[in-house]
Amino acid sequence: MAKVQFIKSADVKPWLAELAKEHRVFAPSYDGEALLFRPFDLEQEIILDRAATMPPKKTVFPQSEKLVDFTYSKDPENLSRVKIDARETLPEGSTVVFGSRPCDARGFTMFDRVYLSDKNTDIYYQARRKNTLFITLACRTIENTCFCNWVDSDPCDPTGSDVLAIPMNDGYLLESVSEQGEKLLNSKLLADGSSRKVEADKICQEIAGSINNTKDLSQAPAKLLAVFDNMQFWEEVSAKCLSCGACTYLCPSCYCFNITDETNGMKGKRLRSWDNCMSAQFTMEASGHNPRPTKAHRLKNRVGHKFSYYPTIHGGVISCCGCGRCIKSCPAGIDIREIVLKAIDFEPAAVEE
């Protein structure tokens, strides 16, 4: 049975301060004009009434991290005999993210299927994922770019979260989702919230009711494959794409990365850093051959991966959580919803003309 607690708006900061004694705590606050998940700071205003510019992706999947630290050492007897000591550097400590949205937290479940599969375990991801807890805030405002309801989610979806917070007029109802989440709800600042559960459920229903226009994307995997070879289709939908990485880097479910080495003297590191499938370099081979030479090929792979390949591999789950950041932050205003719908509606006959 989930633990249900209530916290008054005014107690949020003190509660986070309490949590910060044991965990690294992140909460949305402004950095310049960007609303980011930043280390909690009592002095900083926490902004909860609007979606953050960036999802809290970095807390589990840093923009760049060290996979391997390596050190060269020489045999003093024979300087040309160089030994290499390569070791992993695993992250330590625990993190609490406060104010993530259902789509943000759900994004990590897309990672989980790949990073923590039965075939492979990414221990760096695992270490952070295990130790990062999400206190997710249900959405009261549905933004123009939101479409979580298209991808089998909703504004109160607890998937991937540890605690779900439902905003009420005087505070938040905190409902534990995981065991670890439950442990977070032990503060004296919190009061039993069971009595307000009904009220909260009603709020959730209201929000759910305020979204309409749900689209059925079940045809997307097949339809996207069907237009795979129709380059004219992809050239048209990608025409305004600038091949930048804003969409992928702001996406809570984009998980691609690059591995590069850097050395400095006798030391070096192997880095894993975010990579962007919209960039030509992503698939460029050393020979100069590129299987995805144009932005049309690359956008096809991005949309195809999220709405066709991933669902095909992972039991129909679309690898998009509908947060809409790719739409909002695209410098060219590309709307991924439009592309998917266009592919679904695409009639092969139209190619003939």
Next chain:
Amino acid sequence: MKYQQELKDSIRKALPGLDVVIAWSAGYDPLHATPHFIRREEDIDRLEIGPFSVHNLATYLPGLRGKKVGIVVKGCDSRSVIELLQENLINREEVTIFGFPCTGVVDQTKIRKALGHTGKVDFCQIASQTVVIGLGGEEHKLRLSKVLADKCFSCQYPNALISDHFVGEKISPSVQTEGDDDLEAFEKMPMDERFAFWQKEMDRCIRCYACRNACPMCVCRDHCLAESRDPHWLSQEDSVRDKWMFQLIHAYHLAGRCTECGECQRACPMDIPLLLLKKKMNKEIKELFQYEAGVDPEATPPLLSFKMEEENINEREW
């Protein structure tokens, strides 16, 4: 926009001879436009020009070399076209330019700042001096001058400097009111604060390179130094040093070529004030060489040329 119909007619007439015409259409909500690629007659109807026509469409031109391309340009965009022509990165005969008198475009960041957030815009009405925005059921009235892009206040070229078809009446440039106030203010800050400022701003860079890819003069594109190993200027580390260095590379490669269209800053999802660097560079270039990019298709960018005697460079006294 007054001349929209006239523009559509003009494009309709030219379209049969062109592969594509790049313009704008309505975006995902009433506050946004998006680049619009007109290939067929029916695409023309969706064309919209106005204060949301922020994108500098010249960015697309180098990628469309070899095709017959029509492009609708604001005055500032036309300077990028000129610069591309000057550098032989596009062929004049392949490009058909549609100009119109631009009365300014909005700065989304300013609107967002004024309203708190703009996630749920229901409608937007623009009159000559005001913008009325419906946001989550409430109506907000903003002075247009509060939300226009900075560059529009000091705009010297509201009409396309180069065009094959110009619709409407040319208008005269607005009087310089604000100009580079931000640069002036910034340059009054003590050195250490400036240094700290950039560290803080660059820290949130996510290296998406939207700044670069939106820049019409960043023509290296797939061969940018940012990701290259040979030469190996930057690591892929999430470090201020690398991220800042990239912006310096960008600014320096644009020295004498940047038309200050502001796309770098507009495109930045993290709202990093990148234009400041370019403004400074342009200011110095102008002072040193009396040169402004994107005005004369026959000129040579000052860093690609020299004079035996430089009027404004004092021989070093030591």
Next chain:
Amino acid sequence: MPVLKGKELRIVGFLCNWCSYGGADTAGVGRFNQPTDLRIIRVPCSGRIDPLFIMKTLLNGADGVLVSGCHPRDCHYAEGNFYARRRLEVLHRFLPILGIEPGRFEYTWVSASEGQRWQQVVTRFTEQIHKLGPAPKIAGPAASETLRQMEAAL
């Protein structure tokens, strides 16, 4: 490798091979005493010095960068220093926007015969850098997100 604590600051020179590097040699041959901070990188021509090398050097933590080439008109490659002059001047004027004292970077012209002048240039520039003191350093990669996390945790 650290600079000598308390004695030296990190000063990097980019010198063209034909004039200034030779000038520095001439200064050596003439036993003209100079401060020891400067480390010289030899390039064929001042025109080879991409101003971005200087930015990179400064961002990497150098306290000063000195560039020297042939006097205008005396370029071994006829035009290299004319290009360099424009590019370096632009850089010099650009640096303040970054919060980097423009005095941390100077460029000048020294011919192969001007050993004494080289001594003066090095001495003067080194003094100038010492007056400015160590350059502000960019917090390394570790300092960005992680450091903030640590700070917040403490």
Next chain:
Amino acid sequence: MKIGVFVCHCGSNIEGTVDTAAVAAAAREFPGVAFATDTMYTCSEPGQEEIVNAIKEHQLDGVVVASCTPRMHEQTFRRTVERAGLNRYLFEMANIREHVSWIGKDREANTNKATELVRMAASKLLHNRPLLSKQFDINKRVLIIGGGVAGIQAALDCAEGGLEVILVEKTTTIGGKMAKLDKTFPTVDCSCCILGPRMVDVAQHPNITLYAYSEIEEVSGYVGNFEVKVKKKATYVDWDKCTGCGICMTKCPSKKATDFFNEGIGKTTAINIPFPQAIPKKAKIDANFCMKLQKGKCGICAKVCPSGCIDFTQQDEFVTEKVGAIVAATGFDLFDWTVYGEYGGGRYPDVITSLQYERMLSASGPTGGHIKRPSDGKEPKNVVFIQCVGSRDKSVGRPYCTGFCCMYTAKQAILTKDHLPEAQTYVFYMDIRATGKNYDEFTRRAMEEYNAKYIRGRVSMIYPKGDSLLVRGADTLMGTQVEVDADLVVLAVGADSSAGAAGLAEKLRISYDSYGFYMEGHPKLKPVETNTAGVYLAGCCQGPKDIPSSVAQGSAAASKVLGLFSKDKLASDPQVSVVDIKRCIGCGKCIKTCPFGAIKEIDFRGMKKAEVIETVCQGCGICTSTCPQGAAQLQHFTDNQILSEVNALCQF
């Protein structure tokens, strides 16, 4: 890569203030360094052997020598590593003598600095790649620009060496300044008598093609393969037919033409042959003075010419010559002395230049060898020579010493006495520079045997006084003012660079100093080379010099050309720029900025790309710092190599 590091003591030159053993010990910790040692004299025979042995013993594939400046011994050590089987570019030097041990005494700081310089060198070396020269064919013909004594010497030496020579002369005759001289110092032998035969040799030599009254229009190409466009200026005389009989000159009614050969002493006819011994001995019409060309009337010369060679419609003509080397021997011009207001600024007819005086002394000159005052034709009694006019004078921007004026002034004082035994000569001088063989003896003779009165001091003013001149100056030895009545004043005018020097330098892509004299490759070791491969210098174009030096340089340049052409193929310097075609976006910025035109646009599968012409590229690297993608990389100074040096120094 396995690097060997050799830290040189240079006796005590380095070891005195640098702990070389400590440097070597520190170097052992650097990435890639497999061997490090300190050696007494690395450049010595045993020192080099040590390197060769270490390369073999430790299988080194790169070497760093920390010693003196690479400008001294880089080539030496490159050959050393090559001897051991390594590519010569897998070598770097750290300059720990000129840049460390000789400029400071702080042993700790020096040792630390030397260590860092070694670290830089080793870091760069890790990015070095073997570079190989390409062989290319050469065109064994030589172009010599300028037919003065230096050019003549070079032409004859080259021609004798079996080379085909193209000699281009700006005026209608070769001979240059020397042909205008009456006698030469210190032997006082007849200038024309010694030069004349050599001029004839030029004309008759089967290997020499002479283009007189011609100029260089355009130069393209590179060492071994230059292409030169020569402009043959219109003479209005068909030189193939002209026999040089001179009848035209006797009949030409326009007798007020400027007599360039005689330095404006007297006038000549519009159609003329400058002097009897001219080579080629051909007539030329001075269009400015020809009545036919100016007004369309006359044409007498055409009527009298026995060979019918007059052609008033003649146009400039262009010929293209392919050569493998070029010698510039363009000489000098006289300094324009009229800037000296105190000498009358050109207003007094009896103030003349030393070269005008030479013409006056010459038996074949306008006065038939009689010294006459230009104003009234009278023989002067007092002749005053003023030295250092446009030499050693900062106020007119000529701080350098022309070097030969002291000598010709002494000669002219002597000759004056020979011509006019009654005359008295005075010489105002600053110092007497007479450092050649028999030179000082010669000036002594002028003073002692010919009674020339030498007054050490500058002339402050020349006044007209009646029909003569009053020369007022200082006698700094006596500390008094002196005034001398002069019938004729001869100015020892200094040498200035030739009027067209800068323009030609730009065509040849060679550099010149602030006075317009061409820069030699090295002031000591490469006196006749330039920094453009295949272009050499001879004579006064490089700086003022006397006849023996000019001749020596002519021979030296010829020997350089002969040496160059002794090979059938040349090897290109592999330190050139290379464009990575995959990275190049064809923006053409490199093409725009290359000072040598060494980059061309090519079509690669329908895309514009840049390509470096290896043999033209001089390795400056401007393209590399211009190319925004870093596609153009100057080999041996690539971005990665320089960045590795930067990173070795600063990565805090």
Next chain:
Amino acid sequence: MTKNIYLPEMATIQEVIRETHNIMTFRVTLNNPEAMKNFSFKPGQVGQVSSFGTGEATFVINSPPTRMDYLQFSVMRTGEVTSKLHSLKAGDQIGVRAPLGNSFPYEDMKGKDIVFVGGGIGMAPLRTLLLFMLDNRADYGKITLLYGARSPVDMAYSYELQDWLDRDDLDTYLTIDAPYEGWQHKVGLIPNVLLDIAPSPGNSVAITCGPPIMIKFTLQALEKLGFKDEQIVTTLEKRMKCGVGICGRCNIGTSYVCMDGPVFTRAQLRQLPNEL
């Protein structure tokens, strides 16, 4: 403790063989004797070879699992990592993450006639299977090898070729593109020579590997000879980073070349979207 999929095993280069002007072969052993002893892989599987400081690149293990004195990789110089590897010498340290990917369906091939068609560096993956089959000779029918290169000097494993030619249980054909002095074997492009040899498709499997253009025409030739899609096996190459299906760049639709490949039958390839 869970294995770190990104941490390479340290290995020592035992021997470096220069094969051609741009191909070198490295014989390596894992430094940890235990790991070397327990190392097992199947023919066709690949490894990520690290030069620390430069990066990783993918190579097939081209020694057979039946000969475990060392692991062999052949490296053609194309980019940064391969250039760096080419500078290494015996005794130098590298990292190895292996085995990765799938293998040739050698179990399914038992009892069948085998036709190997290799071009240039494409011989490397064939070599591992060829040697494996020779070491298990009884399991397989007739084995034919056609190996082609541009010229004799571009032929890798030249020191082994005579052995192969001499064997009675292996039909070896060598070919080069154009006549070359002293060359005693076939001259002609691989697909044409293949048509000449005309191996019977009956109970056969053809395994082909080489540059894209050669593959294209070899597939056509095999088709002409009557080989069905299921009878043709090839390997694919893509830019890889993680090698374990996570980093996201080597997929063709739903298939990840690093995990689901690199070995595919032609029938499988036809199922994939067209993005090679």
